[in-house]
Amino acid sequence: MKELNQSMILELIRERECISRADIAKELKLSPPTVSKIVSQLVSEGWVDEIGAGESSGGRKPFLIKFNPRKHYAIGAYVGASRIIVGLADLDGRIYVRRSASRPPGGPGEPAGGPAAIQDTLIRLIEKVIEEAGIVSSKVCGIGVAVCGITRVENGTVVRARHLPGWDNFPVRAVLEERFGVPVVADNDVYLAVLGESWRGAGKGVRDLVLVTLGQGVGCGIIINGKVYRGSTGAAGEIGDMIVSEAAVERSREKGGYLEAIAGWSTLVEQAAAGLKTAAGLNAGAGIAGIAGIKVETGGVITPEAIFEAARRGDGFALDLVRRVCRYLSYTVANIISLLNPEVVIIGGDAAQVGDVILGPISEGVKSLLHSPPPILLSGLGRDAEILGAVAVAIERANPSLAISYDMSIIGAGDEMIAKAGSED
Amino acid sequence: MKELNQSMILELIRERECISRADIAKELKLSPPTVSKIVSQLVSEGWVDEIGAGESSGGRKPFLIKFNPRKHYAIGAYVGASRIIVGLADLDGRIYVRRSASRPPGGPGEPAGGPAAIQDTLIRLIEKVIEEAGIVSSKVCGIGVAVCGITRVENGTVVRARHLPGWDNFPVRAVLEERFGVPVVADNDVYLAVLGESWRGAGKGVRDLVLVTLGQGVGCGIIINGKVYRGSTGAAGEIGDMIVSEAAVERSREKGGYLEAIAGWSTLVEQAAAGLKTAAGLNAGAGIAGIAGIKVETGGVITPEAIFEAARRGDGFALDLVRRVCRYLSYTVANIISLLNPEVVIIGGDAAQVGDVILGPISEGVKSLLHSPPPILLSGLGRDAEILGAVAVAIERANPSLAISYDMSIIGAGDEMIAKAGSED
Numbered sequence: 001m002k003e004l005n006q007s008m009i010l011e012l013i014r015e016r017e018c019i020s021r022a023d024i025a026k027e028l029k030l031s032p033p034t035v036s037k038i039v040s041q042l043v044s045e046g047w048v049d050e051i052g053a054g055e056s057s058g059g060r061k062p063f064l065i066k067f068n069p070r071k072h073y074a075i076g077a078y079v080g081a082s083r084i085i086v087g088l089a090d091l092d093g094r095i096y097v098r099r100s101a102s103r104p105p106g107g108p109g110e111p112a113g114g115p116a117a118i119q120d121t122l123i124r125l126i127e128k129v130i131e132e133a134g135i136v137s138s139k140v141c142g143i144g145v146a147v148c149g150i151t152r153v154e155n156g157t158v159v160r161a162r163h164l165p166g167w168d169n170f171p172v173r174a175v176l177e178e179r180f181g182v183p184v185v186a187d188n189d190v191y192l193a194v195l196g197e198s199w200r201g202a203g204k205g206v207r208d209l210v211l212v213t214l215g216q217g218v219g220c221g222i223i224i225n226g227k228v229y230r231g232s233t234g235a236a237g238e239i240g241d242m243i244v245s246e247a248a249v250e251r252s253r254e255k256g257g258y259l260e261a262i263a264g265w266s267t268l269v270e271q272a273a274a275g276l277k278t279a280a281g282l283n284a285g286a287g288i289a290g291i292a293g294i295k296v297e298t299g300g301v302i303t304p305e306a307i308f309e310a311a312r313r314g315d316g317f318a319l320d321l322v323r324r325v326c327r328y329l330s331y332t333v334a335n336i337i338s339l340l341n342p343e344v345v346i347i348g349g350d351a352a353q354v355g356d357v358i359l360g361p362i363s364e365g366v367k368s369l370l371h372s373p374p375p376i377l378l379s380g381l382g383r384d385a386e387i388l389g390a391v392a393v394a395i396e397r398a399n400p401s402l403a404i405s406y407d408m409s410i411i412g413a414g415d416e417m418i419a420k421a422g423s424e425d
Numbered sequence: 426m427k428e429l430n431q432s433m434i435l436e437l438i439r440e441r442e443c444i445s446r447a448d449i450a451k452e453l454k455l456s457p458p459t460v461s462k463i464v465s466q467l468v469s470e471g472w473v474d475e476i477g478a479g480e481s482s483g484g485r486k487p488f489l490i491k492f493n494p495r496k497h498y499a500i501g502a503y504v505g506a507s508r509i510i511v512g513l514a515d516l517d518g519r520i521y522v523r524r525s526a527s528r529p530p531g532g533p534g535e536p537a538g539g540p541a542a543i544q545d546t547l548i549r550l551i552e553k554v555i556e557e558a559g560i561v562s563s564k565v566c567g568i569g570v571a572v573c574g575i576t577r578v579e580n581g582t583v584v585r586a587r588h589l590p591g592w593d594n595f596p597v598r599a600v601l602e603e604r605f606g607v608p609v610v611a612d613n614d615v616y617l618a619v620l621g622e623s624w625r626g627a628g629k630g631v632r633d634l635v636l637v638t639l640g641q642g643v644g645c646g647i648i649i650n651g652k653v654y655r656g657s658t659g660a661a662g663e664i665g666d667m668i669v670s671e672a673a674v675e676r677s678r679e680k681g682g683y684l685e686a687i688a689g690w691s692t693l694v695e696q697a698a699a700g701l702k703t704a705a706g707l708n709a710g711a712g713i714a715g716i717a718g719i720k721v722e723t724g725g726v727i728t729p730e731a732i733f734e735a736a737r738r739g740d741g742f743a744l745d746l747v748r749r750v751c752r753y754l755s756y757t758v759a760n761i762i763s764l765l766n767p768e769v770v771i772i773g774g775d776a777a778q779v780g781d782v783i784l785g786p787i788s789e790g791v792k793s794l795l796h797s798p799p800p801i802l803l804s805g806l807g808r809d810a811e812i813l814g815a816v817a818v819a820i821e822r823a824n825p826s827l828a829i830s831y832d833m834s835i836i837g838a839g840d841e842m843i844a845k846a847g848s849e850d
Contacts, residue, residue: 231766241763243756331668338666341656
């Protein structure tokens with residue numbers, strides 16, 4: 001009972017900016033002596049701070065209590081197709097240090113690649129952020145890892161990761177728990193990104209929320225009734241397979257899915273290259289200026305970023321390419337809205353950096369398709385969405401009473417790890 | 426506390442086929458005298474029956490207790506585009522009497538139509554099933570109404586009903602509560618149908634479930650984590666607007682939505698009529714036999730049923746028409762699966778009567794599109810899905826401890842109605 005009261009009190013203090021002992025007692029219907037005793041203990045343990053006298057409502061001025069977000073820190077990591085990013089944040093989700101590295105190249109059998117190279121990079125970055133944050137490592141309560149692949153959050157194993165050589169069936173949670181001795185949660189990057197958005201991003205305070213991530217792949221994270229929705233086998237949000245055009249069905253699924261085949265970044269690049277070739281053959285005509293612009297931008301290599309930049313500058317050819325992709329993406333977003341009726345749709349992933357070049361056409365497209373669509377917003381967090389989602393689940397597993405919004409039953413309580421972390425404190 | 430225990434005990438008895446007092450005490454961690462006292466009261470009130478001695482596990486043979494589903498009855502009504510159906514069921518969802526009538530014709534301004542005609546038909550059918558069931562009307566604990574239109578379950582008002590003349594803004598709950606003096610719940614037909622499927626149909630025991638209803642319109646009911654999902658403004662599942670073909674986007678939305686424009690029953694009929702016209706002009710050629718077959722079936726009028734029947738008999742032209750519609754429907758079902766990863770998809774609505782003619786092509790289509798789709802099943806309940814969903818919410822509003830699976834917070838407790846119903850008992 002005492003522990004339950006302690007959790008309730010801590011939760012309430014965290015929820016409010018600051019609160020007095022008397023108001024805690026009133027709100028939780030606990031006796032003032034009980035509250036006082038527990039608060040004193042929380043103060044002595046460093047969970048909360050006393051921040052001086054507040055406004056008096058007649059009697060003695062109350063001492064206000066404030067949650068101490070720096071009692072612990074958590075690590076959030078994003079292991080993506082091209083980059084690995086690691087951040088260290090406090091319990092309020094304020095990120096203090098970020099470090100990143102290219103994802104090591106190579107595949108199974110190739111000397112430079114394989115699971116060990118990715119693992120080593122990840123571990124090195126985690127050590128680096130702890131060191132650079134200048135905190136004692138025992139202050140780190142947990143690690144969350146957002147993996148670009150199908151991941152079983154129940155045991156922290158990557159099931160299948162097309163873009164991470166050798167990481168199929170890789171037990172990332174076990175490896176990191178062994179190495180760092182704190183609770184680790186590993187989950188799909190899109191699921192953690194939508195959690196990050198709902199905690200600290202464009203979806204703050206929203207109960208029914210969809211995040212569409214655009215880039216090499218097309219993904220979707222769903223929050224329903226304040227919780228991440230994973231589907232019956234953990235495959236919810238696989239919209240790379242969505243069908244918005246009959247023509248796409250005719251194509252092979254090799255590219256990753258029907259939608260990805262017509263609206264993924266690699267298709268965008270292919271179409272730009274094809275246009276360039278045609279124009280080079282003709283040696284003249286519309287589009288030359290734009291394509292040349294793209295080539296100049298990147299020293300001959302066509303990248304999605306260069307295409308978006310050219311479109312931003314008003315280049316006609318690049319604009320046509322982007323508008324075509326955005327048309328399919330607006331169909332996709334419209335379909336998601338028709339089915340799920342979310343309160344808000346957030347566009348994130350690599351697309352978050354592209355900004356209005358992509359948000360405008362998608363929003364306009366959806367508005368022309370549906371009667372009263374919800375707001376469609378660009379993620380302001382970018383890749384911090386994955387980091388913050390990973391931080392959120394790490395905190396929650398280390399200390400369930402600090403839950404942000406997640407289905408803990410699926411992660412497992414991880415009691416033995418918490419005991420271990422506590423003993424180092 | 427006593428009432429809480431009583432609810433828990435009633436719930437447990439209902440869950441099990443039959444159970445002894447001793448097992449109740451053991452499972453709920455209550456003292457045997459407490460259990461005995463409450464069970465005796467439940468027996469005297471008629472909520473449970475004693476059904477004689479069970480197997481002895483050493484000592485005295487225990488008297489087994491069984492829930493009495495005929496303590497109360499509930500009415501479930503379906504107000505659809507073409508028919509109004511009313512059923513009376515017991516607390517286990519066994520339907521005893523069903524009565525139906527054509528939905529009265531006409532629109533606002535026309536003498537035969539308007540809200541009163543539909544309302545009168547509905548009231549007449551409700552009176553009829555109570556009378557024919559041969560029970561005292563005080564045994565009816567509540568009424569649920571499944572409306573083919575956007576309906577606010579919070580206050581039981583129809584917001585917009587394209588197919589029910591004059592029912593925009595019609596307060597169906599208030600009207601029926603006034604008339605029958607029992608709690609009434611009114612909700613969208615598809616939301617109640619998926620609830621019916623999860624209670625007594627193909628989705629029994631499934632936590633994440635989708636029902637796709639096919640007919641004049643195309644709709645979708647979603648159960649997530651055991652509860653009906655309605656979206657942020659009660660518009661979840663509006664898949665009549667889904668885009669699975671770019672060509673459909675070009676068409677006007679007048680018909681009701683992009684998907685409905687290419688895969689709704691009215692489009693099917695139009696295409697059959699167009700084919701018939703062409704063939705008549707040519708006066709010969711492939712398809713004549715099939716079209717003639719359809720015409721003969723229906724005495725000159727082409728109905729969806731006749732087209733499906735001709736397809737079932739192997740008629741080539743009818744088969745082509747049905748396969749085309751099913752191709753779009755398989756894209757739709759695939760899109761829903763990609764996004765929501767449900768445990769099972771049920772095909773219902775008018776399509777439930779059409780059976781394998783439609784289920785086969787849709788299932789095959791989805792299998793050719795996705796790697797490992799969930800089972801796609803035909804509703805075995807048909808229109809009883811709506812009736813049973815309506816019965817379920819009526820029971821739940823009348824007595825929350827008999828909840829099937831619903832979000833009661835949204836319906837409102839309806840305490841005053843329960844008190845009223847109780848006083849008549």
